[in-house]
Amino acid sequence: MPDISPTAPWLAQRSSRMTASEIRELLKLLDRPGLISFAGGIPNPALFDMNAFHRAYASALGQPGGGPASLQYSASEGYMPLRMWIADHMAAKGVRCEPENILITCGSQQGLDFIGKLFLDPGDTVVTAAPTYLGALQAFNTYEPRYDTFGGNGTVGLLRANAEAHGSRVKLLYLVPDFANPSGATLDLSSRERALDMAGELGCLIVEDAAYTALRYDGEDLPPIAALDQRRCGSIEESRTLYCGTFSKTLSPGLRVGWVCGPKHLLHRLTLAKQAADLHSATINQIAMHEVALTRFDDQVAMARACYRERRDAMLAALARHATDGMEWTKPEGGLFVWVTLPDGVDGRRLLERAVAEENVAFVPGQAFFPDRSGINTIRLSFSLPDPHRIEEGIARLCKVIRADLPTRQ
Ligand SMILES: Cc1ncc(COP(=O)(O)O)c(C=O)c1O
Structure with missing residues (x-):
């Protein structure tokens, strides 16, 4: 049996820097009933023009x-x-x-x-x-x-x-x-x-x-x-x-x-x-x-913009309603993401564990996006998949866990 451990001598050195995407690993865990996920930054499949692709392949x-x-x-x-x-x-x-x-x-x-x-x-x-x-x-x-x-x-x-x-x-x-x-x-x-x-x-x-x-x-x-x-x-x-x-x-x-x-x-x-x-x-x-x-192309882009604009607005409004002191977030003019800085002492990874276990809501901890692995108190929220109603519910749940996770002050 050859040595296939991560330190095996026949592995090229550069392979040690090939690590699994934490996001892809995370997505595997999110198949829970009722989970509200702000994790996957993927397009909303309801927007795919199935008929147009069907005709194009035919x-x-x-x-x-x-x-x-x-x-x-x-x-x-x-x-x-x-x-x-x-x-x-x-x-x-x-x-x-x-x-x-x-x-x-x-x-x-x-x-x-x-x-x-x-x-x-x-x-x-x-x-x-x-x-x-x-x-x-x-x-x-x-x-x-x-x-x-x-x-x-x-x-x-x-x-x-x-x-x-x-x-x-x-x-x-x-x-x-x-x-x-x-x-x-x-x-x-x-x-x-x-x-x-x-x-x-x-x-x-x-x-x-x-x-x-x-x-x-x-x-x-x-x-x-x-x-x-x-x-x-x-x-x-x-x-x-x-x-x-x-x-x-x-x-x-x-x-x-x-x-x-x-x-x-x-x-x-x-x-x-x-x-x-x-x-x-x-x-x-x-x-x-x-x-x-x-x-x-133009029609699809117009549809996607309308759909995501509504969801972005829902997320920003929900954050404004439910956020705790010490939370800050970006107000993107487009794209799929809002970036949240958590109150001091709240760790995005630990928060994810609690958020999934206690409130069935998920997001991506921000640390993986920093080359130097800083950003412990940051998280990424994607608004592409849940509808505005679920976004409101999910942000309310998330903010509840954040409040529960705040370090107790002396
Ligand atoms: C900033 C950015 N660049 C590139 C990609 C890769 O996209 P694709 O390979 O599907 O074109 C992504 C995918 O999420 C992305 O977020």
């Missing part, structure tokens, strides 16, 4: 037009009509590009993995917000970087000095500019410009993760960092931003269709990573996604 498989090609191997770069649709979609956001600037990936998650693979040597520095998207940390961790923080005191001089002190250099600035997972925060225009200034001074790339950008409920759209970058340098080919997009939050996460948009010289290398990983994304899924995007 047409991809049928004749004329569709047929065996939908079941065949296809180009690593992705299905050309889909890349053309995405290039137009990007242009509407101010990112002028050609289909050749688009690589189709298996969800934007795969784009993050390829970016890590292509740019990160062990010990390189990735600058991120803290908290940040856990899946990005998981994707990058395989390539053994160290992390530093964007925002707060993170000036260029300090970031560079910190990196140098570790014999490192800053390679990537990873940002989720719109309604971030987990914080719900949006970077304003000047922070986006500042990110570009910093990346220019540090000589690093920006990874712009736009997973939630379509889901805005109030206010005006802000230009993507990729568009601001292009305005500065004149052309996408000169830019330093890799934009990771996805259909997961708008049309369907299960088909696993996302994209990376960037300069061709970088896309070419990412395409080599795609070839090595899985040759190409599933042909028929790309064909079906193209068909549904072409006919249904």
Whole structure:
């Protein structure tokens, strides 16, 4: 019997940093009757356009037009009509590009993995917000970087000095500019410009993760960092931003269709990573996604916005009604998440155990979203799944447990 313990000598060292997503592990435990879950940050399945996908798959498989090609191997770069649709979609956001600037990936998650693979040597520095998207940390961790923080005191001089002190250099600035997972925060225009200034001074790339950008409920759209970058340098080919997009939050996460948009010289290398990983994304899924995007994208986005706006409002109103002293929370303009800072002394993990056991309500403790595992008194609440009535009930229950968990003051 070979030694398959976690410390087995034949395991590559980097595998020690591949840990299970606490969120995915947590979701397994949430199959309890009556549980109100604010845990899973997943789209509401009631929004999936089943008829449109049914028709799109039938047409991809049928004749004329569709047929065996939908079941065949296809180009690593992705299905050309889909890349053309995405290039137009990007242009509407101010990112002028050609289909050749688009690589189709298996969800934007795969784009993050390829970016890590292509740019990160062990010990390189990735600058991120803290908290940040856990899946990005998981994707990058395989390539053994160290992390530093964007925002707060993170000036260029300090970031560079910190990196140098570790014999490192800053390679990537990873940002989720719109309604971030987990914080719900949006970077304003000047922070986006500042990110570009910093990346220019540090000589690093920006990874712009736009997973939630379509889901805005109030206010005006802000230009993507990729568009601001292009305005500065004149052309996408000169830019330093890799934009990771996805259909997961708008049309369907299960088909696993996302994209990376960037300069061709970088896309070419990412395409080599795609070839090595899985040759190409599933042909028929790309064909079906193209068909549904072409006919249904705007309507689906409008429906999703209306549905989630109502739920976000219900959650914010319930928090205002039931919160205890010492609780603070974000007021996101879009996305799926509200981020809560708990009163001093309340630990998000311990609270989760009590909340599930005593009140049948769940959420994600915030610690996992911090590269340095701080944020003990933070939690992430998602409003995508429960209806407004259940949100009100769940927040009332949650606040009751928080009150019960407050340390007794002397
Ligand atoms: C910020 C962020 N980026 C990327 C992803 C990955 O999405 P997908 O791979 O489904 O496109 C997620 C999923 O939750 C996310 O929250």
